[in-house]
Amino acid sequence: MATVVGGGAPKKRSIAGRRRKVAYGLLAPGGIYLFAILLLPLAIMIFTSLKTGGLLSGGFRFEFPGDWSNYVDGLVTYKSHFLRSITYAGIATFGAIVLAYPMVYWIAFHGGKWKGSLLLLVLLPFFVSYVVRTVQWKWILADNGLFLGTLKDFGVLPEDFKVLATPLAVVAGLTYDFIPFAALPLFVSLDRISGSLIEAAEDLFATPFTAFRKVVFPLSLPGVFAALILSFVPMAGDYVNPEILGGPNTQMIGNIIQYKFLVSADYPLGSALSVILMIGMVILASVYAKILGAEEASNMAAA
Numbered sequence: 102m103a104t105v106v107g108g109g110a111p112k113k114r115s116i117a118g119r120r121r122k123v124a125y126g127l128l129a130p131g132g133i134y135l136f137a138i139l140l141l142p143l144a145i146m147i148f149t150s151l152k153t154g155g156l157l158s159g160g161f162r163f164e165f166p167g168d169w170s171n172y173v174d175g176l177v178t179y180k181s182h183f184l185r186s187i188t189y190a191g192i193a194t195f196g197a198i199v200l201a202y203p204m205v206y207w208i209a210f211h212g213g214k215w216k217g218s219l220l221l222l223v224l225l226p227f228f229v230s231y232v233v234r235t236v237q238w239k240w241i242l243a244d245n246g247l248f249l250g251t252l253k254d255f256g257v258l259p260e261d262f263k264v265l266a267t268p269l270a271v272v273a274g275l276t277y278d279f280i281p282f283a284a285l286p287l288f289v290s291l292d293r294i295s296g297s298l299i300e301a302a303e304d305l306f307a308t309p310f311t312a313f314r315k316v317v318f319p320l321s322l323p324g325v326f327a328a329l330i331l332s333f334v335p336m337a338g339d340y341v342n343p344e345i346l347g348g349p350n351t352q353m354i355g356n357i358i359q360y361k362f363l364v365s366a367d368y369p370l371g372s373a374l375s376v377i378l379m380i381g382m383v384i385l386a387s388v389y390a391k392i393l394g395a396e397e398a399s400n401m402a403a404a
Contacts, residue, residue: 143379150372171373179357179374183381186353189268190336193275194283197332198325200276201284206317209291210299220288227281235345238274239265242346266348274342279335283328290324291317330389334382354378 150171153164176183208219226234241248242264252258264270294317302312340355354374361371 146372147376149368150370150376152369171369172377175370175374175377179354182352182354182357183377185351186337186355186378187381189272189275189353190333190339193272193279193336194329194332196272196276197280197283198287198328201280201287201328202325205284205288206291209288209294210296216292220284223284224281227278231278232341232345234278235274235341238270238277239345242270242273265346266351268347268351270346271342271351271353274346275336275339278339278342279332282331282335286327286331287321287324290321290327294320326389330386333385337382338378 151166151168153166153170204223205220208216208223212219240246243249244263244265245253249258249262249264253260253262264273298316298320299312302316303309307315337353338355338358340353340359343351343353343356344359358371358374358378361367361374
C-alpha cells in the first residue's frame, strides 16, 4: 500500500511539470514575438531619447548624457501640439461613437439573420487603404469640389468658404477613418444584450426611450468604453489626416514625430516625444482598466 502511494506522488509531480512545460511552450512564440517587436524597440527608443546629437557634418553623432533634457524640451516646445492632439482625438472619438452607435444598435436588435452581412456593409469601405480614403476626403472637401463646389454654385455658401486646412477637416477625417474601431466593440456589446430584457422593461410600462436609457445603454457601457480607448489612442498619434486634410496650424504631435524621424533626423527628440505620447496613452488605458473596465461597468449596469 505504501509503495503505491509513494509511487503516485512523483507521477503527479511529473504530470504537473509536463503541463507547465506545455503552457510555457504555448506562451513562448507569442512572448518572443512581443519581445522582438514591442519590448526591444521600446527599450531602444527610451535609450535613444536620453541621447543628444543628430545629423552633423560627417554623419550621425550622438552622445549619451543620460539626462531628461529631451523630455523637458519636447513638453515645452510642443505643448500646443500635444493639447491639439488630445482635443482633436477627443472630439473625433465622440463623433465616431455617436455615429456608430445607432448603426450597430439597429443591426444588433433588428438585423436578424443578416447581422453579419449588414455589419460587413458598414465596414466594407474600410477595406480600402487608409491613405486612399483620406485622400478621397481631400477631394470631397476641396474648395471647388463635388460637395462645396455644388453648394457654392447654388449660392448656398460664399465663394471664400473652405473646409480644408481647418480643424473641422482634420476632425472629420479622423472620425470617418476610425468608425470601425468604435463600431466593432459596440456591436459585440449590444449583440450580447438579450431582447427579453427590453420586453420586460416594456411590460413594466417603460417607454422605448426609457428602456434604452435604463437597460440597453448601461449594459452597453463596456463596449462604449472599449470603443473610446480603441479609437482615441490611435487618433492621438495620427499624422496622415493632419498632413493631407490640415495645414500648418492643425498639425498634431504625430506630424512632429514623423518630421523628427524622417526629415530632420533628430532621433533623440523624436524618441522622447514618442515616449511622452505613449506614457499618456498608457495612463489613459490604465484608468480605463482600473475604473472604467468591463467588469466594473457590468456591475454598475446590473446595479
